[in-house]
Every structure is written in structure tokens, then in C-alpha cells.
Amino acid sequence: MAPPRKILKSLPLVGFGQTPMELDRRADWENFALKIINHFRSGNVALVAETGAGKTVIALMAIIAKDWRTLFLAPQRYLAGQHQKLLDRISGERVPSQMYTGLTKKRDWNSLADRIIFATPHIALNDYRRQLIDLSQFDLVVIDEFHKAIGDYPYVSLAQVASSKRLKILALSASPGGDLEKIETVRKNCRISHWLKAEIKTPTKNEYLEMVKLDDNLKKIEQLFLSLLRDTALDLTCYGLTVNEKKLPTIKELNRLKECVDSLKGEEVFYPAISAYARYAKLRHAYAITISEGYGSFLAYLEKLRKDQSRAVHDIFQKNDFHEIVALARQNQLNHPKVYQLLQLASNLKERGKTALVFVGLKDTAEMLLDFMERYKIKADIVFGGADKNLSHQEKVLDQLADRQLDCLICTSVMEEGVSIGEVDSVIHYSMPPTEISRLQRSGRTGRLRSGEVIYLAIDHALDTNRYFATKRKLERMKEALRQNSFDPADSETIRYHKRKIDRTLPLI
Secondary structure (H helix, E strand, O other), X not given: OOOHHHHHHHOOOOOOOOOHHHHHHHHHHHHHHHHHHHHHHHOOEEEEOOOOOOHHHHHHHXXXXXXXXXXXXXXXXHHHHXXXXXXXXXXXXXXXXXXXXXXXXXXXXXXXXXXXXXXXXXXXXXXXXXOOOOHHHOOEEEEEOHHHOOOOOHHHHHHHHHHHOOOEEEEEEOXXXXXXXXXXXXXXXXXXXXXXXXXXXXXXXXXXXXXXXXXXXXXXHHHHHHXXXXXXXXXXXXXXXXXXXXXXXXXXXXXXXXXXXXXXXXXXXXXXXXXXXXXXXXXXXXXXXXXXXXXXXXXXXXHHXXXXXXXXXXXXXXXXXXXXXXXXXXXXXXXXXXXXHHHHHHHHHHHOOOOEEEEOOOHHHHXXXXXXXXXXXXXXXXXXXXXXXXXXXXXXHHHHHHOOOOOEEEEOHHHOOOOOOOOEOEEEEOOOOOOHHHHHHHHOOEOOOOOEEEEEXXXXXXXXHHHHHHHHXXXXXXXXXXXXXXXXXXXXXXXXXXXXXXXXXXXXX
């Protein structure tokens, strides 16, 4: 077998560019692939790099250079399929592979003719437990998006089995965790010994925070909601519960309140207290989506409430303030300030010939925005995950976006992790990302091949701004944690120093 460096130099990389910057990136990919190969001599490796830096390319180069038979795990079926296509481009279709998901009826995991098996972790773990996979037939397990390796996610069990079989483990992520404790958790769960941080130059990504002021209508609706919430908070205090009627509760505070209500079980006040709590939680949710998502999202939630026969919902519909909120929302659906601002922004991008990926937190919001964009003659579509995921539709609209047949693609979290999208000019966070990891992943859908922009469209209210600044701080802490624990593998003194450090430290090689 030829030396790894010679094999890497001979790879065709079909469809990859030949500009000076792209040739420099290829050289970086080859060097990091060789580093992975070298570090496997003393333990498992995690490769951490910015979104769009080429982590998957580096991993596949290392695999091809050593001809390791590999189980390549990815959290989504579509992502696993994209990785397989990327392998064919890198190798010129010279490396036999298969992709197995829950949709694959016949799965031959143990055929040595297939050098790489791409699979989702749930189906791989299920087939292993059914004794359909002989892991001794593999040399390496790749864990893509390894920040998911927590709790009972299949990555944890699969890494444990791979380690017990003495297989190599290569973990990939742009965002291992928001602090050292989280990073240490996934390190242990993936049996990682060495961290390789790939500093690869990527195009400029400009970020903007665009604040949207509440208009008079939304301010009036807010006051009506706060009045309803205050009245319900006072009801809860009558049952001996501590509620601050002057302050909107956070989700954590709401969960703690639920625990206090549950502690009343067996007492006479339990049932009226649990009904009052349900009313409080539903009003809080309705308030939040009305302020930060739009009137259409609220009206969609209203239809769900109409089907709820509980006493809590009955009490809500008895309130005149609630009926006034509904009337105001119906009269002003298109005039919600955040919706209006997005439509102006999308229209401006269209005029400039730019494409956009719009991230939302709710499917109802996506459907509302799609309807409004069509009225504005903006060519758009939506992609959902979960039970509503349609892989053929997803592939179709991604191709349309890449070919600029669409101006905007509205999506939920299904598009945030690793999915390769034809270069998008802008990412718009219509809903603020819930975690630092989702913030990094979603923003990483632009600025991959050329410069891009990331726009946070935040209503000027704590519901949006608190989440924006919280995830920003956590992301900065994560990057700082990785910087503080990095060192040069060529520095033998530094390596000896890190080897003496206790197990909880994270040597970033």
C-alpha cells in the first residue's frame, strides 16, 4: 500500500475548486488527515473545527489513506447520504460504500467489500443489539456531531461497544460544548484521548443584530396578556404557592413551579392548583409566541386550544381580555413588527440576488411566514424535521436553493447540523437559537465557500434579547475553553506537560 501522503495527493476531489484559497484548504485538509493518522497511535481522536472548515473531508481523507473499514455514524439520514456523496467526489467513486438507515430493508453490515458504511446511530445500535453487526469487521467508528453523545443518545452506547472491541474512534464537531464540564462529558462518553483543533481559514462571516421595536398594537396585546398572567398568579398564591405576579417566569421557573404544584398531590387544593398552573403555563406560552413569533403563530396555537377540553382552557376563554387579544391579532396578522421586518429584509435580499436560510422555532411560524412570503412574491419553501420530515422534498428544495430557483428556505432545526447546502448568502435567525450549539450550527450554513452574513432578527423584548445574549456568552465561553486547552503537537515539552495533567483536562492537539 502506498504511503498515506502519496495517496492523499492522488485523490481527484471531483468538483472541488482550484483557486489559490481552495488549493490552500486542500493542503490543510491533507495535513490534518495525516495528524489524525499519527495521533491514533496513542488513542482516539476528536476533530474540532468551525462549520464549513471541512471536518468531513479531513475524516474521509484519513480513512481513504489508511483503507480503514469504517462505520461512519451521522445523526440524520439525509446527512449520512450527503457524506456518502462526498466520499464519491473525494475518491472519484473508487471506495465502495453503503448507506443504511431505517428505510433500508436489507442491511449487510459485514461485507468486507464495502469499505465504509454510512448509517444513523439508532439503526446501527438496534442492529448491533440484534447481533446483525460484527464490529470486529471494522477498524474505525466515526461519530459525527459528537456533542450529541450525552444521556441515552445511541452514540454513548456505540462508543462504549467500539472501545470494548478496541476499535479506533474519530469524533467530529464544530461545537463540543458550552463549558469544560460539558466538553469533558462528551470526551468521556466518546472515549477521546486527543483533541485536534483544525484552524482552517474560511470566508468572512458578518453578523448583525437587528432590533425590532414593538408597535402600539403589540404593546396593547402585551398589557392584556400581563393582566391575565397576574390574575392567574394571584390564584396560584391562594393555594400556598409562591409566584411573582410582577415578573414573567422563565421556563426553568415554570418547571420549578410545576414541581411545587405536584407536591400538593393528595391535598384538597391539588386539583384547582394544577388547573390554575395549566392556565398559567398556556397563557405564558401564548404570550411568548405572540411577542416573538407572530400573530399567525398565536392564532394557530389558538386552534389547538379550542380542541382542549380542560378546565384551564375553559377559564382562559371566559376572559374578556383574551377575546380582545384574539381580535387584535386577527386584525393585524401581516402587521406584526417582526413579520413585517422579515418580509422587508427578504424582499431586499431578493432584489440584490441573494438567497437566505430562515430559521424558526415553530412549524406554525414557518407555515405563516411561507404564506406571507408568497403574498410578497418571494419564492420560498419550508423544510421540517421530526415526524414531518420528507427526505425527497428536502433534497428537492435544497437543490432549488442551490440553483437559485428559491429566494428563501424556511426551516426548523433539521437544517442546522452538518447538512451541506449549496452556498447560501444569508442566514436569518427569525427565532433566536435556543442553545450556543444551535447558534453556531445554524450560523454555519453560510460563509462556507464565500463570504456571507448572519442576521439575528430580534424583537426588542427580553423574550428575544435574553436568549440572544445568553447563547452569545456561552458560545464565547466554549471557544475560550478550547483556546485555553490547545497546544502544538510538535512541542514535545508541551505534550509531556499535558500527559502529566489529571484525566479531566482536555489536551487539544
